[in-house]
Amino acid sequence: MSMLYLWHPSVSADGTVVDFILTRGDSDQVGGGSERFVGALIGALDLGAEPLKWGIKPYRCNYYSEYWEEEGWQSRWDFVWRVTLHFRVQVAVEPIKLGYLGISDIDDYSPEVESYKFEPYSCLAVAVFDSENRAKDTARRLITDKELTAARKEVPAPDPVVQVVREQNGEFHVRASLGSGDETFFRGAYPDTVLTFLQASGGVIHAKA
Secondary structure: OOOEEEEEEEEOOOOOEEEEEEEEOOOOOOOOOOHHHHHHHHHHHOOOOOEEEEEEEEEEEOOOOOOOOOOOHHHHOEEEEEEEEEEOOOOOOOOOHHHEEEEOOOOOOOHHHHHHHOOOEEEEEEEEEOOHHHHHHHHHHHHHOHHHHHHHHHOOOOOOEEEEEEOOOOOEEEEEEEEEEOHHHHHOHHHHHHHHHHHHOOOEOOOOO
C-alpha cells in the first residue's frame, strides 16, 4: 500500500494552475506542503516545472470515501487534501491510469499535519459528469437553487464556492466548497441535500471501487 494517493489532476484553462486531491494510504502526514514534499508531488506528475506558490487544504469529502456504504457521517465524509499548484509557465498533465497514483512520500512534520483531525472541518462536495454543459449547469444551479439556499441558510453556511474542472479522460468534476463546521454540520440536512441534488442532476458522487 502507498503512503498517500493522488487523484484526478486537472489543469486550468491557461495551463498554469494544477489542482488535485490527496487521500490517505498508510499515512496521513500532509501539512502545508514542504518544498521537498511538493517537489515529490510534481515529480510524480512529471510536470518538469517549479511552482510559484502552492496551497494544501484539508477537507471532509464525499467522493473519495473508502467506506461509503458504512453507517455514519464520518464514512460518508472522509478526509482528503486538495492541492493547488501555481506555475509561471504552462504545464501539461498526462492521464493517470485508474484515476489515482500511489505516492511513497509524506510531508515533513509540522503542527499542520495534525490540524485536519480537529473541528471545524471544511466540507468539499464532489460529483463527476460526462458532459461539460451538464456540469456547468449543475454548478450554476448549486448556487441558485431555492431548496439548497434554504438549507444553507438553516445551518447557516456561506454561499458555496464552486468550480468545474476538466479531467484528462473527458470527465468534468464539480467541486463545491460548502463551508465548515463541527459534527452537527455534517449530521445536518445541508451537506446531504447537496449530494442528493448533484446525483439527481446526473452526477456520480462516489468513486468506483
